[in-house]
Amino acid sequence: MRIRSSTINDPSPISHTRILLRTAIVSRIVLLTLTVIWRSILSPYDTSASINPNCLSSTTAAAATATTTVLFPRIAVAVENGIVWDSVYFVRIAQCGYEYEQTYAFLPLLPFCISILSQTVFQPLIPLVGHRAVLALSGYFLSNISFVFAALFLYRLSVIILKDPEASLRASILFCFNPASIFYSSIYSESLYALLSIGGLYFLISGADNLAAILLALSGCARSNGVLNAGYIGFQTMHQAYDALFLQKNPYLAFRVLISGILRCLFIFVPFVAYQAYGYYILCDEHHPDKLRPWCQAKIPLLYNFIQSHYWGVGFLRYFQLKQLPNFLLASPILSIALCSIIHYVKLWPKVFISLGFQVEPKTISFLETQTSTGSREDHALRRRKHSKQVVGSTLLSTDDVSIDKSERFPIIIIPFVLHLGFMVATASFVMHVQVATRFLSASPLIYWFASYVLVSHKGWGYLIWSYCAAYILIGSLLFSNFYPFT
Numbered sequence: 001m002r003i004r005s006s007t008i009n010d011p012s013p014i015s016h017t018r019i020l021l022r023t024a025i026v027s028r029i030v031l032l033t034l035t036v037i038w039r040s041i042l043s044p045y046d047t048s049a050s051i052n053p054n055c056l057s058s059t060t061a062a063a064a065t066a067t068t069t070v071l072f073p074r075i076a077v078a079v080e081n082g083i084v085w086d087s088v089y090f091v092r093i094a095q096c097g098y099e100y101e102q103t104y105a106f107l108p109l110l111p112f113c114i115s116i117l118s119q120t121v122f123q124p125l126i127p128l129v130g131h132r133a134v135l136a137l138s139g140y141f142l143s144n145i146s147f148v149f150a151a152l153f154l155y156r157l158s159v160i161i162l163k164d165p166e167a168s169l170r171a172s173i174l175f176c177f178n179p180a181s182i183f184y185s186s187i188y189s190e191s192l193y194a195l196l197s198i199g200g201l202y203f204l205i206s207g208a209d210n211l212a213a214i215l216l217a218l219s220g221c222a223r224s225n226g227v228l229n230a231g232y233i234g235f236q237t238m239h240q241a242y243d244a245l246f247l248q249k250n251p252y253l254a255f256r257v258l259i260s261g262i263l264r265c266l267f268i269f270v271p272f273v274a275y276q277a278y279g280y281y282i283l284c285d286e287h288h289p290d291k292l293r294p295w296c297q298a299k300i301p302l303l304y305n306f307i308q309s310h311y312w313g314v315g316f317l318r319y320f321q322l323k324q325l326p327n328f329l330l331a332s333p334i335l336s337i338a339l340c341s342i343i344h345y346v347k348l349w350p351k352v353f354i355s356l357g358f359q360v361e362p363k364t365i366s367f368l369e370t371q372t373s374t375g376s377r378e379d380h381a382l383r384r385r386k387h388s389k390q391v392v393g394s395t396l397l398s399t400d401d402v403s404i405d406k407s408e409r410f411p412i413i414i415i416p417f418v419l420h421l422g423f424m425v426a427t428a429s430f431v432m433h434v435q436v437a438t439r440f441l442s443a444s445p446l447i448y449w450f451a452s453y454v455l456v457s458h459k460g461w462g463y464l465i466w467s468y469c470a471a472y473i474l475i476g477s478l479l480f481s482n483f484y485p486f487t
Helices: 013-041 058-064 072-079 085-094 101-105 108-119 124-127 133-160 163-176 190-205 209-222 224-247 251-283 303-312 322-350 351-352 377-390 416-430 434-440 447-455 459-481
Strands: none
Touching: 013 133, 013 163, 013 459, 058 322, 072 133, 085 101, 085 108, 085 133, 101 303, 108 124, 108 133, 108 190, 108 209, 108 251, 108 351, 124 133, 133 190, 133 447, 163 447, 190 209, 190 224, 209 224, 209 251, 224 251, 224 303, 224 416, 251 303, 322 351, 322 434, 322 447, 322 459, 351 416, 377 434, 416 447, 447 459
16 A cells, blocks of 8 residues: 555645545444454354353343343344454453453443443443344444544544654554554454553653553553553653752652652552452452462452463563464564664664663754754753753753754654663563464554655565554454354
8 A cells, every 4th residue: 555645745634634534434444344344254163252241240141131121133243253362351241241260351431431431322232133233233332432532533643653644644644554453443452552651651741741641541441551550650750850860969859750650550550459459359258268269368469460371371582382383474574673672763763762862962852953963961951950940840851841853853752762662572582472472562653653754765565564564454353253263
């Protein structure tokens, strides 16, 4: 797929937003259409999707079966047939709550939102198609709407960092057709997580620290890796404290910055920790120690880690088996693009990365100063002190602290994006089921920024990237929708 230059040469953010909005909506319509087509012409590998046993709890079972007859049973069955793979867990939790130990591997934000939508917006549809089908429709609606807004936030975030609206639009359009697209249009947590994490980063860089902390904390309620987003606030806090202590010579301000940053980081961890505590409270009955599960007796009882290891065999190098070679091949394209992204940005300014942006020349720190490339280190420090007094808490993760050169661009604020992606690549490669890497890494903005650069600078590789996305969309929608293994 080729993006015509006539569609992106208009530098107007409003024009780009309209283009992106149309592209995001069209991409979701394409995915849903493909899903319907594949389901209609192929037989699913597993036909158990519509099976729905009663909830274990009598209260939830009564609520779920309150409407036993529906007006459009064929539509109900067609919708329920789309509840496959992890969607089964999310819909079941929304319907019945957490019934079994292994269901605690699926974090509560998506099921909670599905349940709320099914009881409000989509509640009038229950007599027509039944409760479970309405839960599925709520999940599809939530995922696809979240995806559209995630794409818009990615564009706004990219404009701030790349300082290039055209490159930002290319990156966002690539996100609309990313290789894990089928999961973003299914009842999975990918879309909701992308919206909260990318939106949180946008507000963080825009200076709305408290709103950013709330969104990033909610991302940890959608997916466990959301807690890693605390690293962005940690990076910001280190630089703010460094400036306050060494440039402004103000230990009190540095202490305030550190306390504020630590509290925001802890706030991001709170939802996930609270969820673990809830699981311990429900599943670990201390009055019957002989019936306790192994993880309940651990010094740090982590339910999520136990489930991943016990039920799905997740662990360091546990997936390195000859029979898993096809899965490594399946994940190799996204892992290769991610590694190339990291290498590309590190090679631009290796010294900056080694020092994490602390020990750099004055001209590589501020966007305003790179326009003239003049000024002594003392003048630079004085200007930064003045700016810090005017806007407390907006140092490195802000639009002013960007390094841009005429020949190559490198914002220091890309450093935490690179570190974050590097950690996720290592986790996907050595700890997780490697085929999940396609969707696990798909919410990283850095991948799309690099791919956007490749589309312009190396057109041959750009065509290969588009071919990869198109192939995985076609194959993924075919396999996933018919209950065949895919990432």
